[in-house]
Amino acid sequence: xxxxxxxxxxxxxxxxxxxLDGTLADSMPQHFISWTHAxxxxxxxxxxxxxxxxxxxxxxxxxxxxxxxxxxxxxxxxVVHQKESLYLEQIHNVKPIESVLNLLEANHGRIxxxxxxxxxxxxxxxxxxxxxxxxxxxxxVAAEDYTHGKPNPEPFLTxxxxxxxxxxxxLVFEDADPGxxxxxxxxxxxxxxxxxxxxxxxx
Numbered sequence: 001x002x003x004x005x006x007x008x009x010x011x012x013x014x015x016x017x018x019x020l021d022g023t024l025a026d027s028m029p030q031h032f033i034s035w036t037h038a039x040x041x042x043x044x045x046x047x048x049x050x051x052x053x054x055x056x057x058x059x060x061x062x063x064x065x066x067x068x069x070x071x072x073x074x075x076x077x078x079v080v081h082q083k084e085s086l087y088l089e090q091i092h093n094v095k096p097i098e099s100v101l102n103l104l105e106a107n108h109g110r111i112x113x114x115x116x117x118x119x120x121x122x123x124x125x126x127x128x129x130x131x132x133x134x135x136x137x138x139x140x141v142a143a144e145d146y147t148h149g150k151p152n153p154e155p156f157l158t159x160x161x162x163x164x165x166x167x168x169x170x171l172v173f174e175d176a177d178p179g180x181x182x183x184x185x186x187x188x189x190x191x192x193x194x195x196x197x198x199x200x201x202x203x
Contacts, residue, residue, distance in 0.1 A: 006099050006173075009189045013111065014169040017159050017183075018100070018137075020117035022055055022175035023193045025127050026097050030090040035062075038083035044072040052195070055176030058118040058149035059083065084123055091123070096131050100173060100193055104136060112138040114159040116172075118149050138163060150178040153186035160186070 021027045032051050039046045044066055054062055063076035104113065113136055117124050121142035128134045139162045146154045160167045172183035172190040183190040 006103060006191055006193065008171070008191055011171070011189060012169075013171040013189075015112045015114065015160065015163050015165040016104075016107070016171050016173065017114045017116050017156055017188070018104070018173045019056060019175060019179050019193075020115050020119060020124055020127060022097075022195060023173050023179075024097060024100055024104075024115070024133065025094050025131060026196070027091075027094045027127060028052070028055070028195075030087060030093055034083045034086035034090065037086055038079050039063075039066065039074070041082065042072075042074045042079050044070065044074050044079075052176075054178070055195075056118050056150040056174070056179040056182070058143045059120070060143075061149055084120060087123060088126060091126050091130050094127055094130050096133075097193060101131075101133075104133075108136055112163050112165070114138060114163060115140045115142075116155045116159045117141070118143055118155075120144065150176075151181035151185065153182050156182055156186040156188060160188075 018024050021031060032048060035046050035051060046066060059080040060076045063074055063079045066072055067074055115124060115137050119142060121144055124140055124142045141155055141159045146158050148154045156172060157167060160170050167187045170188045172188050173193055174180050174183060174190055175193040175195050180190055
């Protein structure tokens with residue numbers, strides 16, 4: 001089935017699980033701006049290409065990866081706190097991904113929906129509020145709700161457990177490779193949401 005360029009696999013799915021940033025919300029540019037300022041304030045750099053490759057990875061894990069990859073010595077909790085504060089200042093600029101929004105609205109009430117994100121709960125709930133989507137989801141699985149983030153399957157398995165739906169009966173909507181890997185590892189079928197990459201990344 002083709003809906004606004006999203007091809008859904010055949011199947012009698014009992015729940016839909018949505019990533020947030022880059023899938024429901026066109027928020028990646030705001031996240032990158034926030035990350036850039038926070039990381040540079042602590043003596044590091046976050047290449048834009050790497051930022052998009054690590055989509056779906058939890059914030060604390062991102063700082064740890066940057067330290068390991070580039071030899072930085074940034075304190076993860078301090079950097080993440082500043083980054084999230086900067087992002088919240090811009091959250092009113094976040095817009096929905098129209099193709100996903102249309103699909104969500106057309107099927108709301110038919111089956112349960114969940115958000116499964118690597119973002120902290122505060123950011124997730126405020127982003128959903130900014131998009132007027134808070135009441136569309138039966139549960140929100142945020143970074144505080146699991147131990148191992150994407151590409152580990154734990155976030156999606158947590159959502160399925162909360163909804164009381166077998167993993168094999170869940171359909172995942174994702175934009176990033178770590179999220180796709182997590183869905184596959186959870187035994188779930190998935191739909192890749194096209195990413196609008198900046199020209200310097202896409203070319």
